[in-house]
Amino acid sequence: MKTISHINDLRAEIKKEKAKGNSIGLVPTMGFLHEGHLSLIRSAKKENDIVVVSIFVNPTQFNKKDDLDSYPRDLNRDSKLVEAEDADILFIPSVEEMYPNGYSTYLEVEGLITKQLCGKSREGHFKGVTTIVSKLFNMVTPHRAYFGQKDAQQVAVIEKMVRDMNMDIEIVPCPIVREADGLALSSRNALLKENERKEAIILSKSLFAAEKMIIDGERLASKIKSFITENIKTVKDAEIDYVEVVNGKTLENIHIVEGDVLIAVAVKMGKPRLIDNIRLEV
Amino acid sequence: MKTISHINDLRAEIKKEKAKGNSIGLVPTMGFLHEGHLSLIRSAKKENDIVVVSIFVNPTQFNKKDDLDSYPRDLNRDSKLVEAEDADILFIPSVEEMYPNGYSTYLEVEGLITKQLCGKSREGHFKGVTTIVSKLFNMVTPHRAYFGQKDAQQVAVIEKMVRDMNMDIEIVPCPIVREADGLALSSRNALLKENERKEAIILSKSLFAAEKMIIDGERLASKIKSFITENIKTVKDAEIDYVEVVNGKTLENIHIVEGDVLIAVAVKMGKPRLIDNIRLEV
Numbered sequence: 190m191k192t193i194s195h196i197n198d199l200r201a202e203i204k205k206e207k208a209k210g211n212s213i214g215l216v217p218t219m220g221f222l223h224e225g226h227l228s229l230i231r232s233a234k235k236e237n238d239i240v241v242v243s244i245f246v247n248p249t250q251f252n253k254k255d256d257l258d259s260y261p262r263d264l265n266r267d268s269k270l271v272e273a274e275d276a277d278i279l280f281i282p283s284v285e286e287m288y289p290n291g292y293s294t295y296l297e298v299e300g301l302i303t304k305q306l307c308g309k310s311r312e313g314h315f316k317g318v319t320t321i322v323s324k325l326f327n328m329v330t331p332h333r334a335y336f337g338q339k340d341a342q343q344v345a346v347i348e349k350m351v352r353d354m355n356m357d358i359e360i361v362p363c364p365i366v367r368e369a370d371g372l373a374l375s376s377r378n379a380l381l382k383e384n385e386r387k388e389a390i391i392l393s394k395s396l397f398a399a400e401k402m403i404i405d406g407e408r409l410a411s412k413i414k415s416f417i418t419e420n421i422k423t424v425k426d427a428e429i430d431y432v433e434v435v436n437g438k439t440l441e442n443i444h445i446v447e448g449d450v451l452i453a454v455a456v457k458m459g460k461p462r463l464i465d466n467i468r469l470e471v
Numbered sequence: 472m473k474t475i476s477h478i479n480d481l482r483a484e485i486k487k488e489k490a491k492g493n494s495i496g497l498v499p500t501m502g503f504l505h506e507g508h509l510s511l512i513r514s515a516k517k518e519n520d521i522v523v524v525s526i527f528v529n530p531t532q533f534n535k536k537d538d539l540d541s542y543p544r545d546l547n548r549d550s551k552l553v554e555a556e557d558a559d560i561l562f563i564p565s566v567e568e569m570y571p572n573g574y575s576t577y578l579e580v581e582g583l584i585t586k587q588l589c590g591k592s593r594e595g596h597f598k599g600v601t602t603i604v605s606k607l608f609n610m611v612t613p614h615r616a617y618f619g620q621k622d623a624q625q626v627a628v629i630e631k632m633v634r635d636m637n638m639d640i641e642i643v644p645c646p647i648v649r650e651a652d653g654l655a656l657s658s659r660n661a662l663l664k665e666n667e668r669k670e671a672i673i674l675s676k677s678l679f680a681a682e683k684m685i686i687d688g689e690r691l692a693s694k695i696k697s698f699i700t701e702n703i704k705t706v707k708d709a710e711i712d713y714v715e716v717v718n719g720k721t722l723e724n725i726h727i728v729e730g731d732v733l734i735a736v737a738v739k740m741g742k743p744r745l746i747d748n749i750r751l752e753v
Contacts, residue, residue, distance in 0.1 A: 297578075299577060
């Protein structure tokens with residue numbers, strides 16, 4: 190595995206591989222890797238000749254400085270994990286490399302799709318995400334890029350960006366990886382205190398119960414929302430940011446549960462804010 | 472020459488050429504071609520195996536509907552001119568092809584560089600320009616792209632976009648082409664009435680005179696600005712939008728004329744608004 194910090198070196202390496210006719214898969218991450226990330230790398234390995242993993246805690250997608258500062262980091266451990274998955278290139282640029290002095294260009298998906306859900310409480314977040322992802326796309330020019338379905342809104346926004354901007358890249362969303370008790374894996378889980386960690390299973394538990402309600406015939410989005418809300422409220426440390434039932438592609442609110450349905454929740458659990466979702470075809 | 476209207480067909484053609492190892496030059500235009508455009512195509516022909524010319528009157532870079540509506544168009548004539556220059560591909564997409572229903576993604580270079588000069592009176596203009604140019608870049612994936620130096624601010628903004636977004640494309644600015652009497656070629660010149668056409672030479676005439684003042688030793692930007700302003704004011708139908716003396720790369724105002732200097736003017740001449748500039752190393 191080659192570890193690269195500079196854009197020019199990365200580009201030279203990519204050109205060498207493309208000249209050989211090799212396909213490129215990109216797994217963009219913010220590091221502090223868990224099984225969810227590793228599952229993305231494994232999918233990329235299966236479908237591409239060369240796998241590039243990037244680790245960059247992107248400041249422009251954090252709207253709160255303390256959230257950026259407290260975001261967990263462990264580059265040493267990450268590097269070993271990526272190498273163990275047999276990735277070919279680990280790209281770990283500095284903030285100055287990605288946003289040099291005088292930087293001022295941003296790519297933004299406008300409209301409801303970035304205003305809803307996480308866009309409401311994290312102003313500017315998706316503008317930072319689409320900017321950094323399109324920069325990485327321009328550097329790596331991958332054939333495929335892998336994203337976790339846990340960040341369902343991020344997947345929908347990036348898919349729209351790729352369509353709108355005519356980027357010739359296949360976006361591959363990968364299933365949520367969960368702990369044995371159901372908690373969706375997240376780098377932020379490392380910030381949970383012991384009791385909060387136990388309580389945090391309320392997110393997946395109420396989502397799975399809601400899924401069962403739908404399978405059993407419930408079609409009113411309002412019933413599903415209030416069921417999940419009431420469930421999460423039973424937990425002492427949980428502070429609900431949102432519980433939403435939306436169209437899985439456009440993220441528009443729906444009243445009747447049918448078609449491509451995304452049920453998404455965001456809950457502050459002590460310090461960290463956790464998200465989880467289920468997407469189903471009804 | 473192949474004339475293509477659909478993005479998928481364009482992409483297929485480009486892939487075929489790239490597979491043969493051919494280099495691609497892109498000349499993005501809004502049509503109603505003149506010698507200025509043709510000089511871009513000629514430069515592109517010299518430096519690339521395959522030349523793609525696009526003609527698209529981009530609605531997102533017009534902030535006034537009547538300006539968009541009255542923008543001159545003649546696709547038949549344009550097509551013959553492009554073919555005569557031996558371009559390989561003419562890309563003429565529809566508005567619906569470029570901005571399908573629900574389109575909402577924009578790329579913007581923020582800050583002074585887009586707020587100054589034409590950015591002041593044409594709000595959102597450069598956001599439209601950078602969005603459409605980056606869409607074309609994503610479709611054509613050219614090695615080089617050609618832009619006229621007449622739109623000096625556009626060149627500076629696109630160069631910054633390419634740097635900031637890590638696009639692997641060489642931007643080639645080409646010299647202003649002028650009529651025998653000095654008037655910079657522009658598709659908008661077609662909208663000038665006969666008397667306005669005669670008066671319009673005041674733009675280049677005062678710029679050239681200002682250049683001579685600098686060669687003769689003048690170093691105060693304020694003196695240059697007021698000289699040009701007074702000159703243009705002698706013309707009855709001229710309504711000045713701006714006269715600016717700025718750094719040619721950053722477009723920051725300068726007080727002392729030295730280094731990379733851009734002197735740029737924009738003047739409403741009856742109906743059309745004309746721009747012109749000179750750039751010099753002092």
